Amino acid sequence: xxxxxxxxxxxxxxxxxxxxxxxxxxxxxxxxxxxxxxxxxxxxxxxxxxxxxxxxxxxxxxxxxxxxxxxxxxxxxxxxxxxxxxxxxxxxxxxxxxxxxxxxxxxxxxxxxxxxxxxxxxxxxxxxxxxxxxxxxxxxxxxxxxxxxxxxxxxxxxxxxxxxxxxxxxxxxxxxxxxxxxxxxxxxxxxxxxxxxxxxx
Amino acid sequence: xxxxxxxxxxxxxxxxxxxxxxxxxxxxxxxxxxxxxxxxxxxxxxxxxxxxxxxxxxxxxxxxxxxxxxxxxxxxxxxxxxxxxxxxxxxxxxxxxxxxxxxxxxxxxxxxxxxxxxxxxxxxxxxxxxxxxxxxxxxxxxxxxxxxxxxxxxxxxxxxxxxxxxxxxxxxxxxxxxxxxxxxxxxxxxxxxxxxxxxxx
Numbered sequence: 001x002x003x004x005x006x007x008x009x010x011x012x013x014x015x016x017x018x019x020x021x022x023x024x025x026x027x028x029x030x031x032x033x034x035x036x037x038x039x040x041x042x043x044x045x046x047x048x049x050x051x052x053x054x055x056x057x058x059x060x061x062x063x064x065x066x067x068x069x070x071x072x073x074x075x076x077x078x079x080x081x082x083x084x085x086x087x088x089x090x091x092x093x094x095x096x097x098x099x100x101x102x103x104x105x106x107x108x109x110x111x112x113x114x115x116x117x118x119x120x121x122x123x124x125x126x127x128x129x130x131x132x133x134x135x136x137x138x139x140x141x142x143x144x145x146x147x148x149x150x151x152x153x154x155x156x157x158x159x160x161x162x163x164x165x166x167x168x169x170x171x172x173x174x175x176x177x178x179x180x181x182x183x184x185x186x187x188x189x190x191x192x193x194x195x196x197x198x199x200x201x
Numbered sequence: 202x203x204x205x206x207x208x209x210x211x212x213x214x215x216x217x218x219x220x221x222x223x224x225x226x227x228x229x230x231x232x233x234x235x236x237x238x239x240x241x242x243x244x245x246x247x248x249x250x251x252x253x254x255x256x257x258x259x260x261x262x263x264x265x266x267x268x269x270x271x272x273x274x275x276x277x278x279x280x281x282x283x284x285x286x287x288x289x290x291x292x293x294x295x296x297x298x299x300x301x302x303x304x305x306x307x308x309x310x311x312x313x314x315x316x317x318x319x320x321x322x323x324x325x326x327x328x329x330x331x332x333x334x335x336x337x338x339x340x341x342x343x344x345x346x347x348x349x350x351x352x353x354x355x356x357x358x359x360x361x362x363x364x365x366x367x368x369x370x371x372x373x374x375x376x377x378x379x380x381x382x383x384x385x386x387x388x389x390x391x392x393x394x395x396x397x398x399x400x401x402x
Contacts, residue, residue, distance in 0.1 A: 116316050150378075151378050151382075154377050157367065158367035165363075170355060192396065196386050
């Protein structure tokens with residue numbers, strides 16, 4: 001940091017957003033449990049009082065950091081507006097993989113916290129997962145990638161769990177396959193899966 | 202229960218196994234956290250002292266019940282010795298789906314506990330998952346179903362996460378597709394996935 005955020009004149013909303021950005025960098029390599037006002041205060045030279053003012057409580061701060069990370073992931077993985085469906089899927093998955101790698105400790109702990117932890121964290125995780133997969137069914141300039149049926153929603157949910165599991169496992173040992181091979185498996189598997197599930201279409 | 206297990210003459214190993222069987226029935230509809238010596242003692246009219254004698258402690262009893270459930274799942278889902286690979290896979294998956302349905306509360310809570318909970322429970326869960334997927338690579342009378350490579354191991358791990366997610370989601374709303382359709386998606390998806398991942402073979 002070359003400038004201290006506490007000394008910059010900003011609107012309250014912009015200051016809060018700036019603090020969350022700082023938090024995003026700081027907590028990418030820490031677990032959900034380690035997200036704390038104390039750490040941000042210390043590492044970014046911001047007063048604890050200011051952080052409590054903006055975020056309310058330790059737990060609200062933790063949830064705000066997680067929400068920011070989830071929204072950031074959803075935003076960054078938006079597929080490009082144009083191109084073949086498979087190319088757009090590959091681009092989106094590439095950003096997803098890079099995001100998970102860059103935030104590996106936080107992401108892994110979020111998956112665990114969502115599975116085993118509090119309802120609020122699980123809700124944030126599910127919101128993110130929904131946003132990441134729902135776009136597969138939304139109409140856009142290029143049309144829907146998949147037909148929106150309860151069956152294909154179920155398959156996409158399974159595919160989403162598979163994607164997360166494979167990316168997190170691959171991150172532990174990237175020598176198993178190249179990043180491009182991983183992306184190809186993930187992107188091609190979705191039409192392959194839907195092909196197995198909708199034999200009547 | 203028409204007979205009380207405490208009054209039947211059995212070897213210690215057989216008595217312990219019988220108590221675990223009782224526990225398996227009793228805790229199928231309860232969560233991991235609810236597995237307790239007190240509940241089994243009350244519902245099966247067995248003395249607490251006897252249960253502590255066989256299982257050591259509350260936590261050891263909980264782990265023994267989970268281990269028994271995992272081993273039971275692995276044993277019951279062993280594919281038939283003969284038949285086409287896809288038929289054997291369908292048979293095994295059919296048992297898996299029925300087992301999850303019959304033990305839904307316990308299974309769902311085990312997945313959560315494994316993700317978020319103690320190392321011992323996670324280890325039991327991972328052991329079961331390994332046993333369920335490793336057999337796909339083992340030689341048997343009909344040969345391996347898949348070539349054993351680090352790439353196909355990664356894909357099978359993803360497929361396994363997908364299977365679990367889809368079965369648990371489907372269990373909440375089985376009207377989405379029939380049991381046979383679900384089994385077909387799961388069984389056919391494995392070769393479809395491996396096909397996308399091994400373009401050079």
